[in-house]
Each structure stands twice: as structure tokens, then as C-alpha cells.
Amino acid sequence: MGWDNTAFGGRRTPAINPCPGAGAAGAVPGLREVLKFLVVLYRRPDLSREQFQETLRGDHAALAGRLPGLRRYVQNHLERDPNRKHPGWDAVIELYWDDWPGMEAAWASPEGKLATDHLAEFADLSRSTWAVVQEEVRR
Secondary structure (H helix, E strand, C coil): CCCCHHHHCCCCCCCECCCCCCHHHCCCCCCCCEEEEEEEECECCCCCHHHHHHHHHHHHHHHHCCCCCCCEEEEEECCCCCCCCCCCCCEEEEEEECCHHHHHHHHHCHHHHHHHHHHHHCECCCCCEEEEECCCCCC
């Protein structure tokens, strides 16, 4: 299982402006709008938290960094928190492209296929999810 982009049906996404203060009122003049792809990763049950993070931060980050047209790549790793229940997932990934066709071309490229196939080495693909999202910064 990989990135199932067919679920999006080739639809165009609303423009996204990741600038504080833009909010729902629209884009800030002079800033380029981008497409944001969000991934929620669950680690494979046979891997420790440390093994998952090492693979994601190392080998997988190097593969993702080679995706054609990728403008920004952010890994958000879950921190242990004694005051809150574990959410179940282990990392949230943010990938940014200029537009929908550029994103789809990246996933279809040899680099995209390699990065997608690599996920099976450390992520539980039966639970991990992904979607294009519209970010609205409110503060």
C-alpha cells in the first residue's frame, strides 16, 4: 500500500497560504500560496519508538527530501507526555508543493515511488493516513 492519490479524484485543492494572520479572510499579498499534504504515521508494532524515529529522521527524510518540486518538509515527532493519553500515532508529516499537479508528479516519479515504498519498512500502513489539507492560521 502506498499513497492512494486516486482517492482525491484529481480535484483541485483551494489555495493555501501558510502565513500567520492570513486566516480565513484570504491570502496575504505578496506571499506564494502552496499545497499542503499531511501524513499521520503509526509505527509498525514490531519496532520501538526509537527505531521508528531513527528511520524516519534518517533514511526516510533523505528519500523525502529528494521528491521533485517539494518546497517544505516538516516532521512532527510525538513527545512523551505524562499528563496526556498517547494519541496512538507516532508522527505527523507536512509536505508542501506549489500546486496539485506538481504534487501528483512527485508521487509518480521514481523518487516518489521509492519514498512511498520505504514507508513499509517502519510505518504501519494499515493505520497511517494522509490527505491534502487547507491550513488556516488563526493566531
